[in-house]
Amino acid sequence: MSTIWTLAKKDLLLLSRDKLALFWMLLFPFVFAVFFGAIFGGQGDGSSNRIKVAVVQEGLDAGKEAFLARLDDRPVELVRVPRAEAADLVRRGKASAYLDLVRVPADAFAVFRGETAEIELGIDPSRLAERGMLEGFLAEASFGGLREVFTDRAAGIAAARKAREDLSVGEDVPLAQRVVLATFFASLETFFGAIDFTRGDAGGANPMAGPAIRTVDVTRARSGPLNAYDVSFPQAILWGLLGCAAGFAQTFVRERSSGTLVRLWTAPIGRSTVLLGKALACAIAAAGIVVVLLAAGALTFGVGVSRPATLALAIAASAFCFGGVSVLLSTIGRTEQANAGIAWGLLCLLAMIGGGMVPQFVMPAWMRQIGAVSPVRWAIEALEGGIWRSYSIGEVLVPVAALLGFGAAGMVAGMLRLRRI
Amino acid sequence: MLRLTGLRKTFGALVAVDGVDLEVAPGETLGLLGPNGAGKSTTIKLALGVLDPDAGSVELAGLGSPRDPDVRRRLGYAPQDLAIYEELSADENLRFFGRLQGLHGRDLSRAVDEALALAGLVDRRRDRTGTYSGGMKRRLNLACATLHAPALLLLDEPTAGVDPQSRNHLFESIEALAARGTTIVYTTHYMEEAERLCDRVAIVDHGRVLACDSVDSLLAAHGSQPVVEVELAELPPASAKLPGPIEDGRLRFGVDEPELALAELRAQGLRWRSLRVQRADLETVFLELTGRSLRDA
Numbered sequence: 001m002s003t004i005w006t007l008a009k010k011d012l013l014l015l016s017r018d019k020l021a022l023f024w025m026l027l028f029p030f031v032f033a034v035f036f037g038a039i040f041g042g043q044g045d046g047s048s049n050r051i052k053v054a055v056v057q058e059g060l061d062a063g064k065e066a067f068l069a070r071l072d073d074r075p076v077e078l079v080r081v082p083r084a085e086a087a088d089l090v091r092r093g094k095a096s097a098y099l100d101l102v103r104v105p106a107d108a109f110a111v112f113r114g115e116t117a118e119i120e121l122g123i124d125p126s127r128l129a130e131r132g133m134l135e136g137f138l139a140e141a142s143f144g145g146l147r148e149v150f151t152d153r154a155a156g157i158a159a160a161r162k163a164r165e166d167l168s169v170g171e172d173v174p175l176a177q178r179v180v181l182a183t184f185f186a187s188l189e190t191f192f193g194a195i196d197f198t199r200g201d202a203g204g205a206n207p208m209a210g211p212a213i214r215t216v217d218v219t220r221a222r223s224g225p226l227n228a229y230d231v232s233f234p235q236a237i238l239w240g241l242l243g244c245a246a247g248f249a250q251t252f253v254r255e256r257s258s259g260t261l262v263r264l265w266t267a268p269i270g271r272s273t274v275l276l277g278k279a280l281a282c283a284i285a286a287a288g289i290v291v292v293l294l295a296a297g298a299l300t301f302g303v304g305v306s307r308p309a310t311l312a313l314a315i316a317a318s319a320f321c322f323g324g325v326s327v328l329l330s331t332i333g334r335t336e337q338a339n340a341g342i343a344w345g346l347l348c349l350l351a352m353i354g355g356g357m358v359p360q361f362v363m364p365a366w367m368r369q370i371g372a373v374s375p376v377r378w379a380i381e382a383l384e385g386g387i388w389r390s391y392s393i394g395e396v397l398v399p400v401a402a403l404l405g406f407g408a409a410g411m412v413a414g415m416l417r418l419r420r421i
Numbered sequence: 422m423l424r425l426t427g428l429r430k431t432f433g434a435l436v437a438v439d440g441v442d443l444e445v446a447p448g449e450t451l452g453l454l455g456p457n458g459a460g461k462s463t464t465i466k467l468a469l470g471v472l473d474p475d476a477g478s479v480e481l482a483g484l485g486s487p488r489d490p491d492v493r494r495r496l497g498y499a500p501q502d503l504a505i506y507e508e509l510s511a512d513e514n515l516r517f518f519g520r521l522q523g524l525h526g527r528d529l530s531r532a533v534d535e536a537l538a539l540a541g542l543v544d545r546r547r548d549r550t551g552t553y554s555g556g557m558k559r560r561l562n563l564a565c566a567t568l569h570a571p572a573l574l575l576l577d578e579p580t581a582g583v584d585p586q587s588r589n590h591l592f593e594s595i596e597a598l599a600a601r602g603t604t605i606v607y608t609t610h611y612m613e614e615a616e617r618l619c620d621r622v623a624i625v626d627h628g629r630v631l632a633c634d635s636v637d638s639l640l641a642a643h644g645s646q647p648v649v650e651v652e653l654a655e656l657p658p659a660s661a662k663l664p665g666p667i668e669d670g671r672l673r674f675g676v677d678e679p680e681l682a683l684a685e686l687r688a689q690g691l692r693w694r695s696l697r698v699q700r701a702d703l704e705t706v707f708l709e710l711t712g713r714s715l716r717d718a
Binding site: 003259267268269 | 469471490491493498500501503504505506508509513517520522565566
C-alpha cells in the first residue's frame with residue numbers, strides 16, 4: 001500500500017505543477033457552472049423580473065407622463081421609442097408589449113364630462129398572462145387620478161374647485177349637464193372641506209386608498225433546487241471529474257513515451273501497482289475537485305448542502321468511479337494524442353447521454369433510460385442527492401452502487417488490457 | 422551474475438535478438454557494441470524482464486527471472502530515453518525512485534545525497550530538472566539507476582547526446598561504480614567508450630553476438646596489422662630494402678611489430694620528417710566481422 005501511495009503522491013505533485021490540467025479540472029468547470037447557472041437562472045441585469053414595454057414617444061404630454069408615472073411602482077419597465085419602432089420591438093421579442101397613449105384625460109374628474117382614456121396595447125396574443133396583467137395596470141393607472149383626490153383632502157378640494165371653474169368656461173358641455181355638474185363639484189368641495197374621510201376607524205389606514213392587503217410570505221415546501229446553480233454545479237463538477245480521469249490517463253501514456261514507465265516496470269513492484277497508484281491519485285484529485293468546486297459554488301452562488309453525509313458518500317463513490325475509469329482510459333492509445341482523442345471522445349459521449357451537457361430532466365424519457373449506462377448520470381444524481389435532492393443514505397445507495405460498479409469495472413478492464421501492453 | 426541463454430525476440434517479421442548467449446561475471450563491465458538497431462536495447466530489456474523472450478532464458482545471480490520483484494531489487498537500469506520527471510527536482514526524482522526501491526528514512530536521505538554527489542548535482546538538487554542541460558539530465562538518469570546500490574547495473578547508451586564534459590563526468594561515475602564492484606552491462610555504438618570502460622566487449626549486429634572477449638583479445642583475433650606511414654626527408658638509398666611502396670614521398674606498410682621495422686629502416690639509412698603508426702581498434706574488428714564500418718552501419 002505504501003508503494004501505491006508513493007506513486008499516487010508523485011502523480012499528485014506532478015498535477016499540482018501542471019497549470020493546464022488544473023485549468024481543465026477546476027477553472028473550466030467553474031466557468032461552466034457560472035455560465036449555465038446564469039442562463040437557467042435568468043440572472044444578469046435584474047430586468048428579467050419586469051415586463052418590458054415600449055411606449056410610443058410621439059405626443060407624450062404632461063398628462064400622459066403623469067399617467068405613465070403611475071406605472072412606476074408596478075413591475076413594468078417602460079422604454080420610450082419612436083412609433084415606427086414600437087411594434088417591431090415586440091415582433092423581435094425585445095419588448096413584451098407596446099403602448100400608444102392616444103388620449104389621456106387631463107384631470108381626475110374628466111370622466112364626469114364624458115372624457116375617457118384611449119390606449120393602444122400591442123402584444124402577442126399568446127402572452128395571455130402578461131396581457132391580463134398589463135390591462136390591469138392600465139386600468140388602475142386610468143383611475144389613479146380619482147384615487148389621488150379621494151385620498152388627499154387638499155388635493156381633492158383643489159381638484160373639485162378647478163373642475164367647477166373649468167366647467168363654467170367650458171362650451172362643449174350641454175347646459176343642463178353643466179348645471180348638474182357645477183352643483184356636484186361644489187358639493188364635493190364642501191364634502192372634502194368638511195369631512196376628514198382619509199382616516200379609518202380608530203385612526204387606521206385611509207379607507208379611500210383601497211383594501212388593505214396584508215402579504216404573508218409562505219415559502220413552498222422545497223422539492224427542487226433552490227437556484228439554477230444547484231443544478232449547474234453538479235454538472236460542472238462532472239466535467240472536472242471527466243477532465244481528471246482523462247488527464248490521469250494521459251499521464252500514463254506520457255510515462256510510456258518519455259521512458260519513465262520502463263523504469264517503473266524495472267522497479268520491484270507489480271505492473272498493476274503502477275496503475276493502482278494512478279487510480280488512487282485520480283480518486284484523490286477527483287474528491288478534491290468536488291470539494292473545491294462546491295466550496296466555490298457555496299461562497300459565490302449560495303450552492304447548499306442539504307445532506308452532508310449523503311454528499312460525502314457521493315463524493316467518495318464518484319472519486320472511486322472516475323479513478324477506475326482513468327485506469328481503463330490509461331490503456332487506450334499508444335500516443336498522448338491518440339489517448340486524448342479517444343478518451344475525450346468516450347467521455348463526451350458519456351457526458352452527453354448522462355446529463356453532463358444538458359440536464360437529464362429536459363431529456364425525453366427514452367434518452368434518460370439510455371443515460372443509465374453512463375457513470376456521469378449516476379454521479380450527478382448522487383451529488384444532487386447531497387446538494388438539493390435531500391436523499392437519505394438509503395436513497396443514494398443505488399447511484400452509489402452504480403458508481404462503485406463502474407469504477408470496479410474500469411479497473412478490472414484496465415488491468416486486463418495492461419497485460420497486453 | 423547474469424546469464425542469457427539462447428535469447429530470441431521478434432517483433433512481427435523483424436528478428437531483434439537472434440539467439441544471444443552471454444554471461445557476465447560479478448564485478449565485470451561488459452560492453453555491447455553495435456550500431457543502432459543491432460538489438461542491444463532489446464537484449465537489455467529482455468535481461469531486465471521488461472520484455473518476454475520468444476525463446477531462451479535470463480537468470481540473475483542464480484536467483485531466477487528478473488520478473489520476480491525480489492530479483493529486480495538487485496537491478497539498476499538507466500534507459501536510453503531520459504527516464505526522469507522534468508516537473509520534479511533532482512531531489513524529488515531520486516526520493517521517488519528510491520522509495521520504489523524500498524529505501525526509507527535515513528537510508529533514503531543518505532542514498533539521495535550520495536547519488537546527487539555522484540551526478541554532480543548537489544547545488545541544483547532543488548531545481549526542476551526541466552531546467553537542466555542535457556548532460557545534467559543524463560547524469561541524473563544514471564543517478565536514479567544507481568541510487569539503491571544495485572548489484573547489476575544495465576546502462577543503455579548512457580552518454581547519448583551529451584557534451585564532452587558531461588561525458589567525462591559520466592565515465593568517471595561509471596568507473597567509480599565499477600571500482601566498487603558493481604557488475605555493469607553497457608551498450609554503446611562508440612568504440613572509444615567500450616575500449617575505455619569495458620573489461621569485455623560483445624560485438625552485436627543484426628541481433629546476434631558476433632564475438633565477445635577482452636578488447637586486446639578481440640584485436641588480436643580480428644584486428645589487422647598496425648599500419649606505418651613514414652613521410653621521407655630524402656630519397657632512400659638504392660640498396661635499401663623497403664617493406665612497401667613509396668607514393669608522394671610517403672612510405673606505407675603493414676607490420677606486426679612497428680618499432681622493430683622502424684629501427685631496421687633507420688639502420689638502412691632512411692631519414693623521415695614524420696611518422697604515424699595506425700593500430701587496429703574495435704572499428705577495425707567490427708569491419709572485419711561484418712564487412713561494414715561501425716559508423717556507417
